[in-house]
Amino acid sequence: MTKTELIMPAGATSWTWAVRLLERWREEEERVDWLLEKLPRELPPAERARVQALLVGTIRHLGRIDAHLDKLMTRPPRPVVWAGLAVAGFELLEGGTEGHSARVGHHLVEKIKSLASAKEAGFANAVVRRLAERLAAETAPTADAPIEDIVTYHSHPEWLVQRWRMRIGHESALKLVEWNQSPAPVLLRWRATDEGAPKPEWLTPVDGTADFYAAASGHWPELAELIKAGTVQVQDAATRLAVDLLAPQPGETVLDLCAAPGGKSLAMADRMGTGTLVAMDLMGRRMPRLAENLQRVPSGVTATAVAGDLLRGGARALTAKQLPSTYAAVLIDVPCSNTGVMRHRVDVKWRLHPDSFKRHALQQLDLLLAAAERVAPGGRLVYSTCSIDPEENEQIADAFVRRSRGAFSLVRSELSLPWETGHDGAAAFLFQRDASS
Numbered sequence: 001m002t003k004t005e006l007i008m009p010a011g012a013t014s015w016t017w018a019v020r021l022l023e024r025w026r027e028e029e030e031r032v033d034w035l036l037e038k039l040p041r042e043l044p045p046a047e048r049a050r051v052q053a054l055l056v057g058t059i060r061h062l063g064r065i066d067a068h069l070d071k072l073m074t075r076p077p078r079p080v081v082w083a084g085l086a087v088a089g090f091e092l093l094e095g096g097t098e099g100h101s102a103r104v105g106h107h108l109v110e111k112i113k114s115l116a117s118a119k120e121a122g123f124a125n126a127v128v129r130r131l132a133e134r135l136a137a138e139t140a141p142t143a144d145a146p147i148e149d150i151v152t153y154h155s156h157p158e159w160l161v162q163r164w165r166m167r168i169g170h171e172s173a174l175k176l177v178e179w180n181q182s183p184a185p186v187l188l189r190w191r192a193t194d195e196g197a198p199k200p201e202w203l204t205p206v207d208g209t210a211d212f213y214a215a216a217s218g219h220w221p222e223l224a225e226l227i228k229a230g231t232v233q234v235q236d237a238a239t240r241l242a243v244d245l246l247a248p249q250p251g252e253t254v255l256d257l258c259a260a261p262g263g264k265s266l267a268m269a270d271r272m273g274t275g276t277l278v279a280m281d282l283m284g285r286r287m288p289r290l291a292e293n294l295q296r297v298p299s300g301v302t303a304t305a306v307a308g309d310l311l312r313g314g315a316r317a318l319t320a321k322q323l324p325s326t327y328a329a330v331l332i333d334v335p336c337s338n339t340g341v342m343r344h345r346v347d348v349k350w351r352l353h354p355d356s357f358k359r360h361a362l363q364q365l366d367l368l369l370a371a372a373e374r375v376a377p378g379g380r381l382v383y384s385t386c387s388i389d390p391e392e393n394e395q396i397a398d399a400f401v402r403r404s405r406g407a408f409s410l411v412r413s414e415l416s417l418p419w420e421t422g423h424d425g426a427a428a429f430l431f432q433r434d435a436s437s
């Protein structure tokens, strides 16, 4: 997939961008974060943020909006008209001051006139009015409501909520879908080592953490400056669990596997202050982001990005760069179902499939076993996911310990369940390699 920018006629607004990206998302099933990367670089940060809010918000609530649209239309409209109606549906849910729904409807009609035709604008006008009435008349379902009501109102696939209900119970499953439906604030880690220095007033400390903050909306230009200067790193507070468990020490040589785009690499380097960090990931579109993040490590840390497939010649990729083949501390942050981060990754729920968990679990165990080969005798290994699913967490950790035949033991684990911690879902397991194995 190339990172080609999208071309849009002059005068396109953030609303038009959101509609076009939504159409493309539905037709080509491209990932939302990749689509957003294709926006023109010259788009001002505030407009970019609005495109993102409209697109992400619409996809977050798409099940609910589409359920109404299906009932209001006898035939599917052209994709651009559908996308316009869906984005307007999200704007209605977003709410606003007196007269908000009339303004949303009027704006939609004007846009559909230019993006489609006057006739389709008339059609959109009739549909959006009734959509507004239907959305306003709804009330949130309770935990014991029929599952169809819960999945429609909270826009999740039924099989997924059914799966959660069986694993974590009806109450927690409802709390989880409610969490996923709440817009995620921008969370960041304050990197600068200026403890106690005053932070901008638009940053609020995240409870239970030392250096994570939530950024109030409307501060994009200032935030962009802080990111550019390397003062902050945008990442959820749950990402600290794996780094805290591995506890990389100053002067250590640490291996970060499955490292791209490098959020945890940078967090580890900041914690080390001095030492060596080797970060490996597959050759491909995520490598440039990893390399870019490694350029920001503290001056006392020597960081090297390695493109390599851990499952095919991972050790060779290291030795080819004259890097050690075993390490005292290794982190592996595997690809997973992302069930812990659906508040940010709103398209994941629509992409997942009941078989996805088994497929991930097979790859996760293979990756963890391969990572174990890179751990020196007596060394530490952390396995982490951003899943809340036992199949990708505890069950992998148990299978790994069994397969290692005494070479590795589980020392400690951490699990973040969003409805309990107020942070993203994540899991991390710390293993120790026997000194004599």
Ligand SMILES: C[S@@+](CC[C@H](N)C(=O)[O-])C[C@H]1O[C@@H](n2cnc3c(N)ncnc32)[C@H](O)[C@@H]1O
Pocket: 257, 258, 259, 260, 261, 262, 263, 264, 265, 280, 281, 282, 286, 308, 309, 310, 311, 312, 333, 334, 335, 336
């Ligand atoms: C959850 S992401 C890692 C996020 C990263 N640790 C961070 O904090 O920014 C999982 C990564 O695993 C990588 N990956 C998947 N299979 C791999 C393999 N066989 N060898 C190396 N990396 C792999 C993917 O390319 C992806 O970047």
